[in-house]
Amino acid sequence: MSAISVPAHVSFFGVSLLPSSRGRYYVGNMEAIERQRLSTDAMGNCTVTLQNVVIGSRYRVEISATGATVVDGVAANSTVDLTVPYYSSGNGSNSLRIKVRNGSGTPSYRPFETQAEAAAGAALVWVSQELDE
């Protein structure tokens, strides 16, 4: 979000505040403009790679705590790269539940479900779908 504020480290009315976050910061003409993030805002993107997926399986990545959809789709390849946001450390939205299902075709597979943690960089998820035959 954007805000107009007094630089936190600038003494104002005799109060000296230390910055709690960093962001774009501009100062000039007796004003300072900076862009701050809420703790619930994503800090960037994480690449979650699903490996060993049965082609044609439906996958779904959701936030564990809420079940909110992060991304879903049908696997066109056995390796699926997914871009998901990650948040500041400790944010519950970093905990992801990953579902992979393929129960309509022949052969059928038992529902696969696992968890992953979104973080800066990448997360590798090995998918092990058992035949339901």
Next chain:
Amino acid sequence: MAISASDFSIASNGDLRQAAAFVPGTSTPYTILDLHAWLQDLADNAAPAGDDNVSILGSNPSELAGKRNASRPSALSLLNGINVNDATAQWFKFGSLEQASGGTLYAGIKTIGSIVAGTPMYIVQNNALPNSGTKWWANGHIQTNIKVKSGGSLIAAGVVSVFARKYTDAQRLTFSHFDADLSAGSEQVAAINTTVDAEATLTATQCAAVWAASKISLTYADTTQDLGGGQGSKLHKGTIALANGCTLREAYCALQYACREGSSTTFNGIEGWRYRSLDQARSLGAGYAENLAAPFGSFAGGKWFVAQGWWVTGVLPGESQNYQLTAHDGTIETPPNTIGITAGGLVAGDYVIIARDNGSGGFANDTTLASSATAGATTVALTAAPSDTPTGAGFIRINGNAHTYTGRSGNTISGLSPAVPVGGYAAGLPAFIPFLDKVAASTSESSSSFLYSSGFTVRMRVRNGGASPIIPFETTFSVGSTGGSANAVRAADV
């Protein structure tokens, strides 16, 4: 067979419900595997479709124990709140259905065996008819499932009983039942066998008339009785009293009728449709062998083999041989079989004697005097009188002397004639009891009746040295369960 989505709905709370009630004989049941396949098919959908709220948005709806195999029963667990109710469960067969984290179990039951086509069957669970007595299967062999666990507790230890007891005006079948333990889930079998009961010649209507005429009454109390067949006094745990001319066949049919499917008769509080034995009716815990085909005993060859524990009274004289009992202790009891021995080909004045053969050309000494007898006595005691000799009027030889008697009670002979001669009899003198020992008064002479025990051989001598002398005739012949007879050959001795 793939499930038609329109047959069921799945609410967001997991309630899987039928769209319409299962109609036996009309609706086609799905297999448990069909249900699993359908749920898994839904589970990989991107979003719920129609009224089936299962998709990848939700948790896994079902899990199969083992691999999918359409040729064997399935054991399916419904997961994460997915559940069926009793009515919906009637749509499925060939396996078991578990839900509520194993707290509820619908287990499969399948009947096998040789049956008359269209034999109606019913299930008894916890001494009652499930589903208020409304069957959810058609006549003939059944394959369905039934709830055996609820709230985490097995119902009647998971055991159900399948019965086939048809007795109608149009058709009477032998009965059958089988106890199946369904607690392990999957599908269990129950062996049921029925045939047309050719002995059940009375229709249901006629049987009802037998009961209406008070021809049969039953009491449930201990009674110790001796049927007289040589088995002695035996304990019985109930009595079947026949009256008003009730024949054994009428009794058999009427009791079968009272044990039929739908019967309202009770036996000591046990409904007829689930009555199995007197052991059950009186909670004896005696382990009576159940007669699956006929709870009160089978009828075959004109004879009623009454079930264990029952004493029968009021049997018509003409049917006194046509039944058999089994005492509480398992002893088979047969009615007394009284027989006689007849000598034919005689003329008045012939002397005829028939007694047990000793195997060496003479008569066998049956026993001895147990004690001395004084002159003039008309009663003597024997050491061991054969049981298969007359208890009424008869003959006895004591130390070779011929007497008649009027009665035998065990080893005591009474009514001796002539009485004990002068000098008396000493203890230990030989004695035997001929069946005939007299001068013939006609062309045929018969012994008094006596109780048949086992077969034996008798020797017959016929002599006449008087006005019409004959060459002494002698022969042996067998005495069996129907008695024995022989004709004398009178060759003139002139």
